[in-house]
Amino acid sequence: MAKLNKLQVATLPDAVLDRRQAVPALIERPEDFLIVAGLAGTAQELSAMTNESPGVFGLGGAMGAAPMMGLGLALAQPKRRVLVVTGDGELLMNLGALATIALQNPPNLTVICVDNGHYGETGNQDSHTGLGVALDRIAAGAGFPVVHTINTEADLAEGRRLLREGSGLAFILLRVKEGPTHKIKRNLVPHVERDRFRRALLGV
Numbered sequence: 001m002a003k004l005n006k007l008q009v010a011t012l013p014d015a016v017l018d019r020r021q022a023v024p025a026l027i028e029r030p031e032d033f034l035i036v037a038g039l040a041g042t043a044q045e046l047s048a049m050t051n052e053s054p055g056v057f058g059l060g061g062a063m064g065a066a067p068m069m070g071l072g073l074a075l076a077q078p079k080r081r082v083l084v085v086t087g088d089g090e091l092l093m094n095l096g097a098l099a100t101i102a103l104q105n106p107p108n109l110t111v112i113c114v115d116n117g118h119y120g121e122t123g124n125q126d127s128h129t130g131l132g133v134a135l136d137r138i139a140a141g142a143g144f145p146v147v148h149t150i151n152t153e154a155d156l157a158e159g160r161r162l163l164r165e166g167s168g169l170a171f172i173l174l175r176v177k178e179g180p181t182h183k184i185k186r187n188l189v190p191h192v193e194r195d196r197f198r199r200a201l202l203g204v
Helices: 019-027 041-050 066-076 088-092 096-104 135-142 153-165 190-202
Strands: 034-037 056-058 082-087 109-115 146-150 170-175
Touching: 019 041, 019 082, 019 109, 019 153, 019 170, 034 041, 034 066, 041 056, 041 082, 041 109, 056 190, 066 082, 066 096, 066 109, 082 088, 088 109, 088 135, 096 109, 096 135, 109 135, 135 146, 135 170, 146 153, 153 170
Parallel strands: 034 056, 034 082, 082 109, 109 170, 146 170
Antiparallel strands: none
């Protein structure tokens, strides 16, 4: 098997943010959004922030599904702000979703990728982003009109502004250092999660 070579790209600063603080600092009030959270770390963090709020649909075992679910939700609910919060490993499983989302261009959708450069669920191997793949550049190339990369606390303010004041589709890459996520016991029964989110969404 050929040896993997690290991509020759512009040197990025080492990630310094702790995801357990950075995700809440970016989103602040999750109740202001409809949220689709990718599996593993992001779903854990959003569940910890909201005490499993019915406005958060946290995935489990559906790797790669969050971006397209968020697109469908944004198109169906054009008057609501929709967030997809996913990880680098999950997004790498479905990069074509970025192209589809950009072509549809829903103005009420923001995709947040929490990028720690590792596959945390399978043994903490380096992910493609840990070897040099730049998801923010891929999003820009796919046609996202707004792309913002967060490397430090100073970059969070613009990310928060985009979430609340931005008037178009956006992609936010939140670079975090490798480390543990919040660990909480989630309800992983699919129909319970679905029905709870549906009631919150439709008020029935």
